[in-house]
Amino acid sequence: MKFSTGFKLMGKGLENLWRHKGSTLAAFISITIALTVLGYIALTWLNVMNLTDNFLGNLDVRVFLVKPGTVKKIETLEGIAKYEYITPDMALTKMAENYQFSSEYLRNVLADNPLQASYSLRVKNVQNIHQIVSTLEAMPEVDEVIYGGKTADSLIKLQRIIGGFGLLLFFILIMAILLIVANTLRLSFAVRKQEITLEKILGAGPLYIVAPFLWEGKALGLLSASAAVLVVLYSYKMFSAWSLTSLPYLPLKSLDSIKQMFIGVGLALGLVMGFIGSVWGVRRYWPKE
Amino acid sequence: MTQTPLVYLSGVSKAYNNNVVLRQADLVIPQGSFTFLLGHTGAGKSTLLKMISGEVKPTKGKIYVKGQDITRWSGSKKANWRRCIGYVFQEDRLLTYRTVYENVALPLEIHECSRRQIKDKVISILKVLGIGSKAYAYPDELSGGEKQRVSLARAIVANPEIIIADEPTAQLDPITAQEIFSLLSSLNQSAGISVIMATHEWELVSKTKYPSYVVRDGLLMPWEGSI
Ligand SMILES: Nc1ncnc2c1ncn2[C@@H]1O[C@H](COP(=O)(O)OP(=O)(O)OP(=O)(O)O)[C@@H](O)[C@H]1O
Numbered sequence: 334m335k336f337s338t339g340f341k342l343m344g345k346g347l348e349n350l351w352r353h354k355g356s357t358l359a360a361f362i363s364i365t366i367a368l369t370v371l372g373y374i375a376l377t378w379l380n381v382m383n384l385t386d387n388f389l390g391n392l393d394v395r396v397f398l399v400k401p402g403t404v405k406k407i408e409t410l411e412g413i414a415k416y417e418y419i420t421p422d423m424a425l426t427k428m429a430e431n432y433q434f435s436s437e438y439l440r441n442v443l444a445d446n447p448l449q450a451s452y453s454l455r456v457k458n459v460q461n462i463h464q465i466v467s468t469l470e471a472m473p474e475v476d477e478v479i480y481g482g483k484t485a486d487s488l489i490k491l492q493r494i495i496g497g498f499g500l501l502l503f504f505i506l507i508m509a510i511l512l513i514v515a516n517t518l519r520l521s522f523a524v525r526k527q528e529i530t531l532e533k534i535l536g537a538g539p540l541y542i543v544a545p546f547l548w549e550g551k552a553l554g555l556l557s558a559s560a561a562v563l564v565v566l567y568s569y570k571m572f573s574a575w576s577l578t579s580l581p582y583l584p585l586k587s588l589d590s591i592k593q594m595f596i597g598v599g600l601a602l603g604l605v606m607g608f609i610g611s612v613w614g615v616r617r618y619w620p621k622e
Numbered sequence: 623m624t625q626t627p628l629v630y631l632s633g634v635s636k637a638y639n640n641n642v643v644l645r646q647a648d649l650v651i652p653q654g655s656f657t658f659l660l661g662h663t664g665a666g667k668s669t670l671l672k673m674i675s676g677e678v679k680p681t682k683g684k685i686y687v688k689g690q691d692i693t694r695w696s697g698s699k700k701a702n703w704r705r706c707i708g709y710v711f712q713e714d715r716l717l718t719y720r721t722v723y724e725n726v727a728l729p730l731e732i733h734e735c736s737r738r739q740i741k742d743k744v745i746s747i748l749k750v751l752g753i754g755s756k757a758y759a760y761p762d763e764l765s766g767g768e769k770q771r772v773s774l775a776r777a778i779v780a781n782p783e784i785i786i787a788d789e790p791t792a793q794l795d796p797i798t799a800q801e802i803f804s805l806l807s808s809l810n811q812s813a814g815i816s817v818i819m820a821t822h823e824w825e826l827v828s829k830t831k832y833p834s835y836v837v838r839d840g841l842l843m844p845w846e847g848s849i
């Protein structure tokens with residue numbers, strides 16, 4: 334097929350959208366709503382992951398040692414992001430700071446420093462924290478491991494639930510969008526039935542017949558996605574501004590940090606959904622040869 | 623050595639459900655010939671023509687185009703053959719929401735002609751058929767005869783190898799009908815385009831020497847001046 338013909342067929346596809354404006358508008362609104370909901374799901378997911386990761390990432394795992402002295406095994410353990418060896422002396426200084434005593438005083442009161450040497454660890458991925466803790470506990474050099482166990486566990490659970498729920502909603506919405514696009518295109522096909530029949534009799538090939546509908550689907554997807562991206566980003570901007578004064582302790586992801594990703598992924602998703610939906614909608618007429 | 627006929631029907635039968643329209647029809651359309659097809663209304667003329675273009679499938683029998691059986695053709699081969707045909711449909715099949723110009727341009731667009739070529743060809747063909755002033759009118763704004771001419775223009779604009787004309791003069795006054803026939807006849811003679819034309823106009827047919835066939839009671843037979 335010639336380039337100029339392809340271009341003309343694209344024009345035809347856009348003309349189709351205009352010819353059944355009513356259903357185009359209905360489809361546009363439905364897809365925009367679905368994609369907007371998808372956008373909010375993504376925003377919620379991103380923020381929850383961000384918050385919990387922040388919290389969990391700062392989770393201190395304290396490994397108390399049986400006797401003072403660094404342990405190479407712990408420092409080189411897989412999955413450890415950062416470690417700090419704390420001598421009994423350092424621990425005492427810290428404690429004094431915490432209780433606002435002078436460390437001299439404490440040292441005098443406590444004839445012998447009773448504090449244990451320990452490691453303060455940060456793990457790379459909190460999902461693995463259980464495994465790391467049990468590995469540590471199994472080491473003979475280790476006396477006890479303390480971390481915010483309960484809190485960490487429930488946060489990890491929350492992440493999993495939100496992740497799974499988000500994924501489920503994501504698939505439902507994607508299917509809904511595909512269905513809307515496919516139906517719109519079936520309707521578009523019906524509207525142009527007379528023309529298609531004639532074109533076939535005049536010798537138009539299958540690609541010639543189908544191409545305008547693929548363009549139509551892509552355009553519909555792209556238009557709806559643009560609208561949805563605008564709605565999502567704009568409302569997120571408003572929400573961020575509002576939360577700054579009303580929920581100042583809530584560290585939301587900044588608009589700038591997500592803008593590009595939302596525009597890129599959103600438009601691509603619209604385009605791909607439009608294309609797949611249109612292929613699905615006109616699959617019976619899909620070129621076979 | 624004889625030339626392969628452009629179209630050759632061998633033992634073609636067609637029934638719509640239980641309504642048998644054609645029985646064991648044989649027909650040869652040599653390249654560059656002019657053939658008439660006669661028959662009462664409902665005899666099966668349109669059905670026969672549609673089988674030649676591949677729009678209707680025969681119930682039995684074979685249809686050869688340049689020696690190839692079209693009943694076995696794939697979609698793209700069929701599309702190629704159809705691009706060689708200029709079809710004047712009995713019901714004009716003009717797209718009502720497209721202008722005369724756009725309707726006539728359609729086959730050229732399918733042939734992937736350039737915008738410039740399309741413009742030149744469409745404008746000149748409309749002029750030849752005397753409807754140049756109607757280029758930007760919509761089919762609903764035309765008389766029956768004008769529509770028929772648009773339909774004819776669409777059929778001949780893309781230089782077809784064969785023109786299949788299904789009662790192209792049905793709605794025309796005798797003089798215009800004669801003109802249209804003369805046009806088809808001259809396209810046949812000067813450009814060597816094969817023509818097959820279904821018609822009711824026995825008188826017109828009897829004035830020519832072209833081979834003529836008639837469909838009667840499901841049988842296709844040479845016409846000998848009476849029905
Ligand atoms: N698509 C169809 N489905 C069922 N029956 C059909 C169909 N097309 C035509 N027929 C029947 O086939 C018979 C022949 O129809 P056809 O249109 O070929 O006749 P015709 O010779 O062209 O008539 P006319 O001169 O009126 O145009 C008629 O009885 C008609 O009712």
Ligand SMILES: [Mg+2]
Pocket residue numbers: 667668669712788
């Ligand atoms: Mg007929």
